[in-house]
Amino acid sequence: MQAPSPLLIAENLACRRGERLLFRRLSFRLEGGAACHMTGANGAGKTTLIRALAGLKTPYAGSVTREGALALLDERIGLDPDLPLGQALAFWFALDGVADAAAIMERLRLDPLAEVPVRYLSTGQKKRATLARVLGQAAPVWLLDEPLSGLDTASQDTFSALVREHCAGGGIALIASHQPLDVPGMTSFAIEDFAPAPQEDEA
Amino acid sequence: MIAALLRRDLAQFFPFTGSGAALPVVFFVAVAMLFPFAVGPDANVLAKTGGGVVWIAALLAAILPLEKLVARDIQLGFFDQLRLRGVAEEAMMAVRLLAHWLSFGPPLLLATFPAAALLKIEGETFSILLLGLLAGTPGLAAIGLMIAALTASLRAGAALSGLLLIPLALPILIFGAGALARQDQVSLGFVGAISLALVALAPFAAGAAIRAAREN
Numbered sequence: 001m002q003a004p005s006p007l008l009i010a011e012n013l014a015c016r017r018g019e020r021l022l023f024r025r026l027s028f029r030l031e032g033g034a035a036c037h038m039t040g041a042n043g044a045g046k047t048t049l050i051r052a053l054a055g056l057k058t059p060y061a062g063s064v065t066r067e068g069a070l071a072l073l074d075e076r077i078g079l080d081p082d083l084p085l086g087q088a089l090a091f092w093f094a095l096d097g098v099a100d101a102a103a104i105m106e107r108l109r110l111d112p113l114a115e116v117p118v119r120y121l122s123t124g125q126k127k128r129a130t131l132a133r134v135l136g137q138a139a140p141v142w143l144l145d146e147p148l149s150g151l152d153t154a155s156q157d158t159f160s161a162l163v164r165e166h167c168a169g170g171g172i173a174l175i176a177s178h179q180p181l182d183v184p185g186m187t188s189f190a191i192e193d194f195a196p197a198p199q200e201d202e203a
Numbered sequence: 204m205i206a207a208l209l210r211r212d213l214a215q216f217f218p219f220t221g222s223g224a225a226l227p228v229v230f231f232v233a234v235a236m237l238f239p240f241a242v243g244p245d246a247n248v249l250a251k252t253g254g255g256v257v258w259i260a261a262l263l264a265a266i267l268p269l270e271k272l273v274a275r276d277i278q279l280g281f282f283d284q285l286r287l288r289g290v291a292e293e294a295m296m297a298v299r300l301l302a303h304w305l306s307f308g309p310p311l312l313l314a315t316f317p318a319a320a321l322l323k324i325e326g327e328t329f330s331i332l333l334l335g336l337l338a339g340t341p342g343l344a345a346i347g348l349m350i351a352a353l354t355a356s357l358r359a360g361a362a363l364s365g366l367l368l369i370p371l372a373l374p375i376l377i378f379g380a381g382a383l384a385r386q387d388q389v390s391l392g393f394v395g396a397i398s399l400a401l402v403a404l405a406p407f408a409a410g411a412a413i414r415a416a417r418e419n
Contacts, residue, residue, distance in 0.1 A: 051417070054283075054287065055286075055287075056283055056286065056417050057417055057418060058418060069287075070287050071287070072283065072284070072287055074280065075280075076278065076279055076280025076281075076283060077279065077280065078279055078280040078281050078283070078284040079279070080211075080215065080279070081279075091207065091211055092284070094207055095204060095207055095288060096288070133284075137288075
């Protein structure tokens with residue numbers, strides 16, 4: 001159930017954090033079925049770029065064009081820490097009209113954790129929980145910020161499989177990660193390539 | 204979607220379900236209980252000053268939940284996720300305002316009964332007190348929400364929000380407590396009008412504030 005032609009275009013994008021220019025003249029175009037791997041050192045601006053693409057941050061210059069609903073995974077888990085995981089996820093599943101929540105829970109091996117309050121979950125378990133939220137959203141465009149951090153090997157494989165299926169179904173995935181990803185046909189870029197040169201002063 | 208949101212917000216903030224959320228009301232009654240010890244048990248003095256004390260206690264009780272009201276959900280990315288699903292920040296804040304008021308307004312009104320008994324507030328004075336709180340607490344909730352949203356991204360936000368609420372709540376306090384001294388309904392009308400204006404403005408101000416907080 002993907003929208004006909006999802007699209008994510010960045011044109012001449014530049015973002016700042018505080019007074020510092022993180023990257024500039026960043027352009028790309030992702031169409032349905034495309035997976036893109038973004039690399040970059042800590043603090044290089046991966047998260048900032050993802051938030052700009054999601055429309056949660058105004059870019060300093062340039063523009064973002066997007067067709068299709070958007071799912072965002074980042075370090076902010078969006079799940080109530082005091083609630084059992086099952087209930088916390090159920091809120092989003094209800095909002096997104098998920099028909100088969102059990103299948104998603106099983107796919108990410110979250111069944112045994114349904115009764116555990118979110119704040120007791122480990123980093124990797126939380127990551128899986130947010131992945132479940134992303135899956136439930138059934139959005140054609142995925143923006144994933146460090147989806148692999150804290151995941152064990154089995155979960156990393158599951159994750160790669162999910163991305164492959166998502167893209168095979170015509171979806172777009174932009175993934176910021178330090179780890180290598182096993183997705184055929186995936187393009188990649190390093191955000192450092194768009195960092196301003198040292199002598200280049202911000203306008 | 205709005206109904207689901209309200210249910211979730213209420214579960215977060217309603218007394219007796221959320222952890223420690225009943226504290227503002229307990230605090231409110233405790234202040235009313237302490238006051239006779241401080242000024243002595245003279246019924247005349249108590250009846251004359253008690254109404255003002257109830258208003259101060261209500262004001263302070265309104266400050267207590269502010270810390271968790273907005274900041275936590277910003278950190279959780281909760282508002283971000285709602286935004287991606289097309290919910291406007293103003294709608295999120297309107298729902299939050301309603302949930303916030305429901306979580307402390309009605310319980311406070313109920314707690315006014317024991318508090319009034321402790322302070323020897325009776326008859327006409329009591330009904331004016333109750334009506335005043337009914338008219339004034341939505342305004343206090345609205346001020347609280349705006350302040351909580353504005354200070355959410357500040358490190359000392361919690362301490363600051365208490366400090367900010369007090370001057371902004373002065374008009375409500377003056378007319379609300381003033382109605383008690385003069386036993387007049389006109390002041391109550393003012394309290395209601397101020398509350399109404401605040402309630403109408405708060406979702407927009409708070410919505411703009413959480414949008415601005417994202418740009419940091």
